[in-house]
Amino acid sequence: MILDKKHALQQKLFRQFAETEFTKELQDELDLTGEFNWEMHKKMARYGFMGTKIPAEYGGAGGDSLSYVLMDEEFARQDLVLAIYANTSNSLGGGPLMLAGSKEQKEKYLPLVASGEKIMVFGLTEPGAGSDAGGTTTTAIPDGDDYIINGRKCFISGAPMADWIIIFAKTDLSLKGSRGISMFIVDMHADGVSLGAPEKKMGIKGYPTCDVVFEDVRVPKENLVGPLNKGFQYAMKTLDGGRLGVAAMAIGLAQGCLDEAVKYSMERKQFGHRLADFQAISFKIAKMQTELEAARQLTYHAAVLKDANHPDASKACSEAKFFAAEMANRCAYEAVQIHGGYGYIEEYRVERMYRDARILSIFEGTSEIQQVVIANSLLRK
Incomplete structure (x- = not known):
């Protein structure tokens, strides 16, 4: 494009x-x-x-x-x-x-x-409901002009800094699976809201993540977002945009890995030649570039479809996220490999990129979930 x-x-x-x-x-x-x-x-x-x-x-x-x-x-x-x-x-x-x-x-x-004055985060994942987001057990029970919320959300990125959280809770306990789930705005400073300790993560360490626990938290009914019992559908629509963002992050990280690999291979000499002069290295770089550009075009195309409200937009976002995330992990691997022992040392950027890349295949829906979404769009027509 x-x-x-x-x-x-x-x-x-x-x-x-x-x-x-x-x-x-x-x-x-x-x-x-x-x-x-x-x-x-x-x-x-x-x-x-x-x-x-x-x-x-x-x-x-x-x-x-x-x-x-x-x-x-x-x-x-x-x-x-x-x-x-x-x-x-x-x-x-x-x-x-x-x-x-x-x-x-x-x-x-x-x-x-x-304006950045306040931070709002997203609370869908639970200890027993990760990829199976329909398995939500957090509840919101009506009580007068409020709902009373009980439950626990985990792996909530940005929770320690957040002012508000959008959470998903079961409002009709008679309905099974993803039905009967609603969406609420909860004040993170409300009585009954507490945080777990920040998680010690492999990568993306500079963006704190923790559990959020709700114990008899009163939330005004005006904080219900969207139709009652229809929150799960909006969670999935929101994740389409999230997956597009992760795809974009993946191509950015992969480009950074490629930049570092090219630079290092042009500077480092072995056996009297630059690393870039060896076909084994130049072919790695060629493959990184080609896969990166393919992921970029998938991602830009998904962005255009999403803005056009195209019926294939959701599938395109999953395709972009799936391919770009896996591609970024391959690029990070090859960047470290091209650096050799230096790639394993914290002084070099590729060491952190390698650790950071791993989350891309997990959050906003694992690569396996993306394949489920893509396959279902084709096989359930």
């Missing part, structure tokens, strides 16, 4: 910001401490990145899905963690409200999310 002038300028802005602000020192600090960098969050908010995809009427930039993809791609090319900083508000955090929120809910929450 050849980008038009608007998108080309956006891409340039995203790249310049990433290269200027996402320094190696900051990346190393986040990876070491596992803490959230509020100064970077605020700086990104001032540039409008937290609202890239949020409609202008609610304080965002009103960008399309391709703008969102370009942002995630360019940020992840520099560092995957910092791509997630800008992704949350535009994807799983703000996504459910953009899809199903009332006008009042959008006016109340989205401007604060777009």
Whole structure:
């Protein structure tokens, strides 16, 4: 795809910001401490990145899905963690409200999310309901003007910093599976809401993740998002956008791996020749480039279909996420291999990229779940 002038300028802005602000020192600090960098969050908010995809009427930039993809791609090319900083508000955090929120809910929450003043996260996964999201056991029982919520969500990215969480809870206990699930906005500072300890993760360490526990949490009925008992459908629609974002992050990370591999192979000498002069190495680089470009075109195409509300958009997002995530893991592997022993050392960027890449095949639906989605779209017609 050849980008038009608007998108080309956006891409340039995203790249310049990433290269200027996402320094190696900051990346190393986040990876070491596992803490959230509020100064970077605020700086990104001032540039409008937290609202890239949020409609202008609610304080965002009103960008399309391709703008969102370009942002995630360019940020992840520099560092995957910092791509997630800008992704949350535009994807799983703000996504459910953009899809199903009332006008009042959008006016109340989205401007604060777009400005970066508040952080909203997404709570679907439970200890016993990961890929089987329909197995949700968190409950929301009506009581006067409120719902009383009990349950536990796990692996919630951004929970330690969040002000609000969109959660999915069973509201009709007589219905089985994914039926009877509803969507709610919950104040993270409400009585009965507590957090687990931050998880110690393999990668993406600079974006804290933890459990969120709900014990008799009272939530006003006005915080119900979308139709009662129809929340699961909106969770799946939200995940389409999330999968598009993960695909974009995957091509960004893979591009970063390729950049490092090319640079190292041109500088490093063995047996009196540059590594790039050996066919075994040059063929690895050729394969990385070809698979990366294939993933990029799949992802850009999915973005265009999504904005067009095309019936194949959901399948296209899963195809892009599946292929790009697996491709990024292969690229990270080859980048480390080309670096040899140095690729295993923390001083070199590819070491962290290799660890970070692994999450891409897991979150927003594992690669196996993407294959289920793709196959079902073809076999259940």
